[in-house]
Amino acid sequence: MHFLAPSLLFGLLAAFLPWLVHLIGKRRAQPMRFAAMQLLLRSERRISARRRLREILLLVARTGVAAALPLIFARPFAERTTDLPVASLDAQSAVIVLDDSASMSRTAGLSTLFERARDRARVLLRQFPSDVDLALLVASSGSSPRISELSPERARVLEALESTFCSARPADYASALRGASLILAGSTHAKRRIYLFTDLQAAGWEAGTGLPAEGAPEVIIDDVSRAAPWENRAVLEVSVVPAPEVGTGGIAVDAELADFSAAGARALGAALKVDGISVAKGFVDLAPGGRGHKRFLHRLGGEGGGAHDVEVEIDGDAFRLDDRRLAHVELARTMSVLIVNGDPRTTRNEDEPFFFAAALRNGLPGAAVTTKLPDDVSPESLNGTTLVALLNLAQPSQALAAALARFVSAGGGLFISVGDRVDATIWNERMAKLLPQPLGLPRTASALPGQHAGEIVDDRPAERLAPIDRSHPLLASFPEHGEGLVSARFFKYMLLDPAPESPNRSVILRYESGAPALVEKQVGKGRVMLLSTTVDREWTDLPIHTGFLPLVREAARRLVGVTSDEETASLRAGEARSLVFSGDDQRLEVSRPDGSVWVARRDQASAAGSVLYSETDRLGTYHVRAVGPDGTVAARPELDFVVNLDTRESNPARLDPAQRPDRIAVASPGAKPPKHRVELWHSLAAVMIGLLLCESVLTLRRRRV
């Protein structure tokens, strides 16, 4: 122990005062002749042990208080050796950069590297002299700075440090060090330093150091991994594809595994988990530093579709985050489509349903597609059907119209396309309840290529679609500018008569002229979609454009109520996900893997009706729900996504020493370890207050005895 003002230690003589008072007090005791000595002695015997103990404690407490005062004024301190940089003892401006990337979550001994880094940062913070300005950043990609301006409030920095946790994001040291340099640029101290606590993994340094070429602050790196060897195995990729050979709901799960060690892995256990339950296990041999593949075949239960979390997990090692990888799949409901061919042709590619049926079969591999002529269709034909497509049907019979009304109301989907054969008057009469808008007159925009309108060459440009509105769920999967759709030409289409505004009806696509191209209407539990042109090449070349297949596929899914039959979007930790509001959604709620919920209101959405969700710090499945204007909550499985680890974090390769940005060694081998000063007067003051309290309590108790 050392003292700043050792001369004040003479005050320690005051510690003898209580003893003197005690001795003098004994001498000045009044003598008294007392008759009831026997009672007095008995009383004394009863309490003597307690009284003596209390007297000793009182004497000790008073002596302690008398000794503590001069000790406190002498400002005692202790010097402790530390393996933290000696540079921290200077007056300076310092930015602490804490590596909170995924690789820091690996265990080393009893704690994780991140916990070790945080502990050392905490010690460093306490070791700094009082005249140091501090800021705190984290090194994971896309993370917000904890304290982005220099501050002398150490307690605030400590609080921010304690509330910092390891994320699953990859590291981005260049951004972190660049940010630290910018913060230090405004420093008033001559000494400006960046203290980086990291495992020195090579991943994350790809973009360089981020430091300016001139006037860069000193960088001091504390390698919390102590360069200990790290043998890692990881699941790099998981993909799920349909496997009809297994049966209904069959899937094939392919996992790519990697070894990052010099020894490789023999009989590495790999398990397939579906919805958290292990359903299959296997073993894989991995060569040192090599890759391997494992395929699992599994049949998901339930023919009615449903979402499933599919996960491949390997035997655990020190870095748990990359020992498992997720995929979220949604099985499509079995789709049965009845196409009513209103304009049969002998040439296949001129047949009305040729393109439409092909799009369905290719877009929805599991769908059962049946084509019938109008005369063959009876109300009983609708039994077991999930989607009915009326393509260029001249006129629906009364019976068919009534059956279709019942069919749609019960949840069935109805797709209608028009053509030359359609009798609008009869349609409007018989299908009034189902049609999203009454059919009007056909409008010819221009002659078909190669056709002439009599003697006059019609060289008017064909009609095209107006820019698409991707906020509609049906169009959400299309590129931003609607490539594959907006390039289609429409030579002829049917105008639709005005219909009263209704929340159950919406126009999905319009022509450039403003006329509706694709209109949707909710009827009971089902939906009806009306395309105001043909689905063959008679009135348009849309069927030969790339957008036709996804348009038919998404329309069929929407009409049947099936959203997807593929893997849900998979993001890497730290990546953002665009979430699109549909027509009447007021709120979108993202349920995170840990159960917490993130909420976006409609007024926070961009002009395109989307919000960006970027808090993808945790690995797992994120579910999205939409809240309607009346408070009803509906799942939006098409917006669900999974977040997996950025596999760069799995690679234990260390940063090449030549690329290290630090110029000051943390502790030179063989050098005398630096010492830092620990003030002790606070502790002494606390002890003194404790002794005073003790003395007060003992004195009070004496009065009560």
Add this chain to the structure above:
Amino acid sequence: MSEGGKASGERPGLLDPMELARLASLDLRARTIVEGAFSGMHRNLHPGTSVEFTEHREYAPGDEIRRIDWKAVGRADRYYVKRFEDETEMHTFLVLDASASMGYRRKGVSKLDYAGYLASALAYLVGQQGDAAGVLLFDEKARSFLPPSTRPGQIREVFRLLEAAQPAGRTDAALALGHLGELVDKRSLIIVMTDLLDSEPDEPGNEVHGALPGRLRQLRARGHDVALFHLLDPDEVELPFDDLIFFEGMEPGDTRTLLAQAPDLAQAFKRESQAFRDRWRTVCLEASVEYRFTRTDAAPAEVLRAFLADRQRAVRL
């Protein structure tokens, strides 16, 4: 048996011990006490129980009104009361502890002085009733003995003996009572006034051993009526000191000392003092001896009144 509390000044006309001490002579103090005690009441120290009439005696304050012989009043125009065989044979022994410990005083009067006041009042009362009163002063042995007598001047002799008593010597109440037992051959009222300090062994458990309880039982077995006034100074009840005190024993040869912060001991001392009294109360109850704890700051007249009232009540029951 009753507990004597602080009673000075509770009734008009009752003087507390300090006020009594200011009176000139013990004779006067005794009369003052008796008058105070008998204001509004007529009680006899020896309520008769025998049915065999022996003689008439002139009425004296304290005699019961119902025992006045109205026929004799009619014949002689003076008040006479009937006397029975028991009454004429009853002697009263006033046995006072005069050891050094009885001399303790700090604010009020000493225990010996207080015992003197009570004894003189009782002697006065007995004399007024024409009965015989005797005195025994003792310390570690019987120091002075005045046999009971009804002769004129006996009361003055009692007063003189009591006034001359000085606290000295160690205590041995058992020896004194043993001595008294040998002297008394008739059924008598024996009133013992002592602080009982050092009359029990100072050992754990605090059981009352020793000869005194045995002596008390002996006296009762011989048919004597025994009352014990347990006199204690208020300091011996509460230990009301505030300072560091070096306590020393009072009696000769008592080398016990104690240096203590008195407030530290006060609560334990109170409990110990109470236990001490409780033990003696039990001893007296077992020996059929009337136990009366009396603080020396209580008005003697009140103590005397309570004593007489209790005796009268006991006779009625």
